[in-house]
Amino acid sequence: EVQLVESGGGLVQPGGSLRLSCAASGFTFSNFWMSWVRQAPGKGLEWVANIKPDGSQKYYVDSVKGRFTMSRDNAKNSLHLQMSSLRAEDTALYYCARMGNGWGYFDYWGQGALVTVSS
């Protein structure tokens, strides 16, 4: 059974940093593109970032470029999102998601990690 479990969410002050992690199991992690998708309170879904199976290519939504860094450890079946210079508008539930068959739809999602940016 495919499982994605996020951790690392919490309350952080504006300008602060936070690192999210996602533990993957039930599939060959190193074969799949992975993503982060977020949902701000009362808003819709927003794609945040993708990473290639070998970690060599990463893509980010413009609003987080230069502030967020996505990485993966295929030996540990884990995904990470290092977030810095956090803003109030980054407040959201962050989902780890698997991209299906190398294409950009998301076939499995974690339960999400809540990030709140507030003073």
Add this chain to the structure above:
Amino acid sequence: DIVMTQSPDSLAVSRGERATINCKSSQNLLATSNNKNCLAWYQHKPGQPPKLLIYWASTRESGVPDRFSGSGSGTDFTLTISSLQAEDVAVYYCQQYYSTPQTFGQGTKVEIK
């Protein structure tokens, strides 16, 4: 960026009746590499992660009831729930994966009338 626009924003349908959600993209989503439309549909219930229903515009994900169907091509797409059940109450999103950034529609809230 490709803009995805759903209509309506919300709809209320009687149990057993048909629900139809439309999704329009600002660009053609037909991939020339495989002649398929790069469009997915998700169901999102409160307190749960989104669930993939449909990909390639009309391919139903494994385990999804056959009352859910997707259609359309190019820039205009439709998700149809043929006979609405109580458990289908949710917000539904379309999403294009033709190009990065992958973008979602604003969502359509489906309720029981």
